[in-house]
Amino acid sequence: MVNLLTRLRRPKSLAFLGLISLSLFSVLYLLSTRSTPPPSLPSHLPGSPSTPPSTLSPADAAKAEQTANDLYFAKTVQKLYAQYPFLRNLPIDTNKYTIVYDYQKQSLRVRLKKVSRKSVEKEINQTLTGIGVDLEKTAIYYLDQ
Numbered sequence: 491m492v493n494l495l496t497r498l499r500r501p502k503s504l505a506f507l508g509l510i511s512l513s514l515f516s517v518l519y520l521l522s523t524r525s526t527p528p529p530s531l532p533s534h535l536p537g538s539p540s541t542p543p544s545t546l547s548p549a550d551a552a553k554a555e556q557t558a559n560d561l562y563f564a565k566t567v568q569k570l571y572a573q574y575p576f577l578r579n580l581p582i583d584t585n586k587y588t589i590v591y592d593y594q595k596q597s598l599r600v601r602l603k604k605v606s607r608k609s610v611e612k613e614i615n616q617t618l619t620g621i622g623v624d625l626e627k628t629a630i631y632y633l634d635q
Contacts, residue, residue, distance in 0.1 A: 579621040597629035
């Protein structure tokens, strides 16, 4: 027994025992924190943003609300892309003009960059037709810079 204690006092043995015990404590800690499952989100998420139930903690309520908002946004974007497939190709930015979709006015906005409307209108119409815009059904307005 004395011989064993003498061997354990060597620096290499102490470092090895320390490393083993630290590893053991780390594994036990990781296993204990993983044994509790994370709190679950409500099983029914509404189609539009709403106030989450008050039984959730503030952090979980914020997560549930953000998830509902993300779902609502994704559905809205899917509807817009179905209605206006050309939105995936916007904005278009050249050295002569920039084309974006104005959601409030539900029309295309063309901002001209130091060029006249007459000089680029044909090019703009060709570009818009190329991405699938129906020029007869979609309103377009121009802004001069």
